[in-house]
Amino acid sequence: MGLQATTFRHGAFLLAVLALTLAFAPVSAPPAAAQQATRGPVTNLPLPRFVSLKTSEGNARRGPSLSHRIDWVYKRRSLPLEITAEFGHWRRVRDRDGAGGWVHYSLLSGVRTVLIQEDMVALRAQPTEDAEVLARAETGVVARLGKCTPVWCQVTAGGEYGWVEKTALWGVDLAELRE
Incomplete structure (x- = not known):
């Protein structure tokens, strides 16, 4: 009987270790x-x-x-x-x-608003690198978010507006499109 009890405790210990290992195992991020x-369980x-x-x-x-x-x-x-x-x-x-x-x-x-992440970022007249610079925004400026293309977003801040590259903004997903 002593041997069976030891085996059972050993088995229970191994199951506990396995359960803990699975509970704390790193989970890879879904695609x-x-x-x-x-979707949110409350708002969907x-x-x-x-x-x-x-x-x-x-x-x-x-x-x-x-x-x-x-x-x-x-x-x-x-x-x-x-x-x-x-x-x-x-x-x-x-x-x-x-x-x-x-x-x-x-x-x-x-x-929707965004935070400017780069200092003196150019607000351009069109969503292109060579478009006229209408204004510049400092790091930390909060701007209202408008349209977004795959690379650019239109923003408004302090009465100024223009197109800014998404990489210079926080508050918009890089894959997000807005009309």
């Missing part, structure tokens, strides 16, 4: 097409997706309720954020730096 097909909208902060101040909490600790306070109206998850009236968001948390949906807007 891009599968990632884009993910695509995940991830970009939105903007509707108010001039918004709390990002550790979890999806008012009882969770506040980790971040966003203090910039129209700041672009990326929704990565949904739970009831809460959306898990992240900013350009990867910081974020759970924000109540009433603080978010579907109005």
Whole structure:
């Protein structure tokens, strides 16, 4: 009987190790097409997706309720954020730096904005490299997002508008097209 008990414990130990190994094994990311097909369980909208902060101040909490600790306070109206998850009236968001948390949906807007990521980026009259430069925008400027081609997006900021290469923007997916 002692041998059987030892064998069983050994077997149980091996099963536990296997279960832990599978639970913490790295999971490869699904193909891009599968990632884009993910839908939020609450809104049925695509995940991830970009939105903007509707108010001039918004709390990002550790979890999806008012009882969770506040980790971040966003203090910039129209700041672009990326929704990565949904739970009831809460959306898990992240900013350009990867910081974020759970924000109540009433603080978010579907109005699309982008953050300029390059200093003194040219806003051009047409979506071409040789088009006339209408204005320049500094790093950190929040701009309203307009049309997007495969390479360029039309933006508006501070009364100025023009076309900017997508690689200079945060808040728009590189594969995203907008009319």
